[in-house]
Amino acid sequence: xxxxxxxxxxxxxxxxxxxxxxxxxxxxxxxxxxxxxxxxxxxxxxxxxxxxxxxxxxxxxxxxxxxxxxxxxxxxxxxxxxxxxxxxxxxxxxxxxxxxxxxxxxxxxxxxxxxxxxxxxxxxxxxxxxxxxxxxxxxxxxxxxxxxxxxxxxxxxxxxxxxxxxxxxxxxxxxxxxxxxxxxxxxxxxxxxxxxxxxxxxxxxxxxxxxxxxxxxxxxxxxxxxxxxxxxxxxxxxxxxxxxxxxxxxxxxxxxxxxxxxxxxxxxxxxxxxxxxxxxxxxxxxxxxxxxxxxxxxxxxxxxxxxxxxxxxxxxxxxxxxxxxxxxxxxxxxxxxxxxxxxxxxxxxxxxxxxxxxxxxxxxxxxxxxxxxxxxxxx
Amino acid sequence: xxxxxxxxxxxxxxxxxxxxxxxxxxxxxxxxxxxxxxxxxxxxxxxxxxxxxxxxxxxxxxxxxxxxxxxxxxxxxxxxxxxxxxxx
Numbered sequence: 001x002x003x004x005x006x007x008x009x010x011x012x013x014x015x016x017x018x019x020x021x022x023x024x025x026x027x028x029x030x031x032x033x034x035x036x037x038x039x040x041x042x043x044x045x046x047x048x049x050x051x052x053x054x055x056x057x058x059x060x061x062x063x064x065x066x067x068x069x070x071x072x073x074x075x076x077x078x079x080x081x082x083x084x085x086x087x088x089x090x091x092x093x094x095x096x097x098x099x100x101x102x103x104x105x106x107x108x109x110x111x112x113x114x115x116x117x118x119x120x121x122x123x124x125x126x127x128x129x130x131x132x133x134x135x136x137x138x139x140x141x142x143x144x145x146x147x148x149x150x151x152x153x154x155x156x157x158x159x160x161x162x163x164x165x166x167x168x169x170x171x172x173x174x175x176x177x178x179x180x181x182x183x184x185x186x187x188x189x190x191x192x193x194x195x196x197x198x199x200x201x202x203x204x205x206x207x208x209x210x211x212x213x214x215x216x217x218x219x220x221x222x223x224x225x226x227x228x229x230x231x232x233x234x235x236x237x238x239x240x241x242x243x244x245x246x247x248x249x250x251x252x253x254x255x256x257x258x259x260x261x262x263x264x265x266x267x268x269x270x271x272x273x274x275x276x277x278x279x280x281x282x283x284x285x286x287x288x289x290x291x292x293x294x295x296x297x298x299x300x301x302x303x304x305x306x307x308x309x310x311x312x313x314x315x316x317x318x319x320x321x322x323x324x325x326x327x328x329x330x331x332x333x334x335x336x337x338x339x340x341x342x343x344x345x346x347x348x349x350x351x352x353x354x355x356x357x358x359x360x361x362x363x364x365x366x367x368x369x370x371x372x373x374x375x376x377x378x379x
Numbered sequence: 380x381x382x383x384x385x386x387x388x389x390x391x392x393x394x395x396x397x398x399x400x401x402x403x404x405x406x407x408x409x410x411x412x413x414x415x416x417x418x419x420x421x422x423x424x425x426x427x428x429x430x431x432x433x434x435x436x437x438x439x440x441x442x443x444x445x446x447x448x449x450x451x452x453x454x455x456x457x458x459x460x461x462x463x464x465x466x467x
Contacts, residue, residue, distance in 0.1 A: 039467045129467035152464035157388035159464055175463040178435040189389070191466055224461065226388075229398060233385075235439050235459060316392075 002026065007099055011053050024212040025053060031211035032056035034121035036109065036137055038085045039063075040196030041127025041151050041203060043075040048204035050093040050100055054211065057093060058121055059086040060105040066378040072193040109133055111255040114140040123210055125203045126150045127196075130339070131178050132258050138163070138171035140255045142246045149206040149218075151199040156192050156227040158199040161218050161237065162206050168219035169239040170246045189316065195227050270345075270357035272332060274369040277359050280332075290329030294318075296344045297335050297379070304377035307334060307366070315340045315347075322351050331356050336379050338362040382410060382452050387462035390425075393418040402458070407438055408448040410458060425460065435463035 003011070003025060014020045020028075033054050035042045038061040049057055065073075065080045065088055073085075080088035086104035093102050105117055109128075118124055118140050126137045126148060134150065141148040141163065150171055151160040163170045202223065209215040224233045245252040272280065284291040293310035295302050302312040313321050315335070325331055331348060333341035333356065341358035348356035359366065367374040381401040386394050394400050400417070404410035408430075415422040425436050430448060432438065438445040439459040440452055452458060 037467045041467045127467040129465060131463070131465050134465075151467075153466040154388045154464040155391075157464065159461075174437075176434045178463045189466075196467070222461065224459075226398060233442075233459065235437075235442055235461065236444065238444070 003029065004099075007053065010097070010099065014052070019214045020212055024214065027213065028053045028208065028211050029055040031123065031207075032058065032121040033207050033211070034058040034060065034118060034124045036060045036124065036126045036133065037128040038073070038075065038089045039069070039127060039129055040072040040153060040191065040193075041200040042125070043073045043089070044197045044200035045125050045127060045204040045207075046089060046093060047075060047096065048201055049207060050097045050102070052204070052208055053097065054100065054207070056101045056103065056121075058103045058105060058117070059089050060107065060109060060117065061085045061089075062106055062108045068378045072191065072196050074197065109136055111136065111257045114255050115144060118144055118146055121146065123207050124148045125207055127200060127203065134171060135258060136255055139245045139252050141165075142170050142172075143253070143255065147210050147217075149203045149210075151203050153191055153195050153199055155189050156195060158195055158225045158227075160199055160202050160206070160223045160225075161221065162210070164210070164217060164219050169237045170243065172245050173240040173243045174222065174237050176240070176244065192227055195225075198225060198227070270330075270332075270355055271360045272357050273360055274365040277332065277366070278370050292325050292329045292331045293334060294325060294331050294344065295334045296340050297377075301336065301377040301379060305375050307363070310334060315344055318344055318347050319351070322348065322353070326353065333358040334363060335359075336362045336376055337364055381413075382454065382456040382458055384410065384414065384458045385460060387460050388464070389462050390421060390460070393421040393424070404452055406448065407440070407445050407450045407452055407458070410452050411448065437461040 003022060011025050014025050015022055031054055033049055035046045038059050046057060046059060063085050065076045065083050065085055067081060070076060075089045075092045084106050086106050090102040090104050114136050124137060124141050124146050126134055128134055138148060145165040148163040151158060161174060206217055209217055220237050222235045222237050224235065241248050244250060280291055293307055295306050295310040295312050296315040296318060298314050299312055331353060333344035335341040338359060338361045341362060345356040345358050363376045367376055381403050383399050384402050385399055386397065402410045402413040404413050411422045411425060426432055440450055441456050
């Protein structure tokens with residue numbers, strides 16, 4: 001398929017660049033890019049990839065648009081609230097450029113579907129907000145031989161790096177293993193709205209370079225950006241010979257789920273369904289052992305609505321406030337979706353609390369299964 | 380004489396928000412001890428009980444990675460602490 005008259009007009013500024021020109025633009029059109037996560041990073045990345053004429057864009061996200069997203073997730077408008085992000089994004093991208101195809105994957109990537117999704121694309125951009133997804137996507141890209149442009153953000157700081165199969169280090173070479181609770185998420189720590197715009201467009205830039213076969217990708221170079229100083233720092237990253245997925249003797253030969261938090265800490269967590277918790281609360285009221293409900297959401301979320309008897313200790317403060325409830329009974333951690341509460345279990349377990357519990361699916365599950373009138377504040 | 384340590388965003392709560400802080404020491408280990416003296420608790424976020432660098436942390440001295448705490452640090456050197464970020 002060659003470029004039609006409309007496309008030649010649309011991409012005129014690209015066609016004027018000797019480094020791209022008609023053949024480079026055709027390469028962009030023939031390239032399929034998967035954007036994992038249509039959040040702060042994925043939105044600007046997808047917007048620029050669509051504008052640039054990447055022929056097929058895939059979007060992965062299971063979430064729906066919330067008001068708190070609009071401060072940085074520039075594909076969405078107020079009218080999109082409550083809608084699936086991938087569908088709202090698809091409409092916006094096709095309005096920008098109807099010459100491209102936008103495919104949606106409204107799902108959670110897991111070990112049993114990640115390869116099937118990624119196989120349909122040439123380049124992957126990871127803008128997910130979970131470390132478990134980052135490792136899953138990295139491992140799948142290594143195993144399938146797909147280039148991966150990864151980026152992450154926190155408050156005023158961002159990082160980006162590109163993996164090209166056989167040419168440089170992967171994400172596991174950079175960080176072999178991460179205790180997810182060790183690093184606060186943007187939901188807990190906050191993020192400058194414009195920050196993912198900077199990093200997301202860097203990801204799009206990398207994808208376009210790889211697709212067009214121009215320039216020098218961020219292979220083996222970690223780009224660290226600080227918005228407060230407006231400084232970019234580039235640091236070398238070497239391939240690890242003992243990397244578990246791309247090393248000389250890989251132990252990971254197929255994608256595997258590692259859970260939202262890594263390894264043993266979360267295995268110790270008691271995972272309670274909303275029905276389990278309801279029954280436990282009822283038995284504790286009669287004669288059962290004391291149940292200590294710790295809501296690890298931010299105070300604003302807690303103030304909007306919380307379970308009776310719950311006390312608020314934001315996740316970011318948990319480590320320093322464990323003594324407030326140690327010995328009072330078995331803690332059950334609560335949050336909006338079950339993500340932060342599982343991290344809280346890991347923190348508590350590491351501190352020696354034998355059987356921390358958490359509400360799986362969070363208060364959203366409570367609202368869905370136990371109390372339909374329970375309104376859960378956005379994070 | 381001191382080096383300059385760049386603190387990653389997730390650990391700036393220890394340094395009252397400061398991105399760059401001075402620290403003393405001729406090795407990374409001494410630099411961490413110097414930091415701990417001023418910002419209690421920060422060392423444990425970087426290395427574990429066995430003084431191993433945590434797997435989500437990387438140290439660079441003048442943009443060269445330091446994989447051991449015995450890595451030398453010179454006067455006026457810049458130490459970058461890189462921490463895995465999760466946000467998207």
